[in-house]
Amino acid sequence: MDMHMAYxxxxxGQFNVDAFSRLAAAISVVRSALEQHQTRNPLAIVTLDAxxxxxxxxxxxxxxxxxxxxxxxxxPSILSGIDMAEACIGTLDVALLAHTAARLLRDxxxxxEVR
Numbered sequence: 001m002d003m004h005m006a007y008x009x010x011x012x013g014q015f016n017v018d019a020f021s022r023l024a025a026a027i028s029v030v031r032s033a034l035e036q037h038q039t040r041n042p043l044a045i046v047t048l049d050a051x052x053x054x055x056x057x058x059x060x061x062x063x064x065x066x067x068x069x070x071x072x073x074x075x076p077s078i079l080s081g082i083d084m085a086e087a088c089i090g091t092l093d094v095a096l097l098a099h100t101a102a103r104l105l106r107d108x109x110x111x112x113e114v115r
Contacts, residue, residue, distance in 0.1 A: 002022050002023075003022075003026045003082045003086070004082060005019075006020070006023035007070070010023075010069060010070040015069050015070065016068050017068055019068070020055070020058065020059065020068050023082075024052070024055045024059070026085065027048055027052060027055070028052060028104060029097060029104060030088055030089055030092070031044075031049065031085070032100050032103075032104060033097050034048070034088055037091075037096060039091070043084070044087075047081055048084055048085060050077050051078050051080060051082070051084075052081070054070075054074045054081075055078065055081075058070055
């Protein structure tokens with residue numbers, strides 16, 4: 001739900017760095033957990049990687065201009081990533097997701113392991 005709320009905010013011009021961060025983190029956690037879990041869906045990681053690449057372009061533009069928006073041409077990639085993440089999340093263990101989120105946070109923030 002958090003992913004769709006951030007996406008909807010982007011579509012109506014109310015996207016900001018916080019909404020972007022929540023969306024990017026959610027997709028990244030699911031993608032990383034799927035990689036660890038060795039997903040059986042061959043399109044999952046490819047689809048999520050495409051969404052992450054698009055979000056990186058959004059991030060670069062947002063950092064440079066202060067305008068956080070997803071362009072019309074970027075929306076299909078991100079929406080596909082959200083849909084894939086939601087389809088796959090039910091196949092993942094909650095503990096794996098929590099551990100993955102903590103590891104990614106630690107990697108990004110340079111903090112010691114979060115428990």
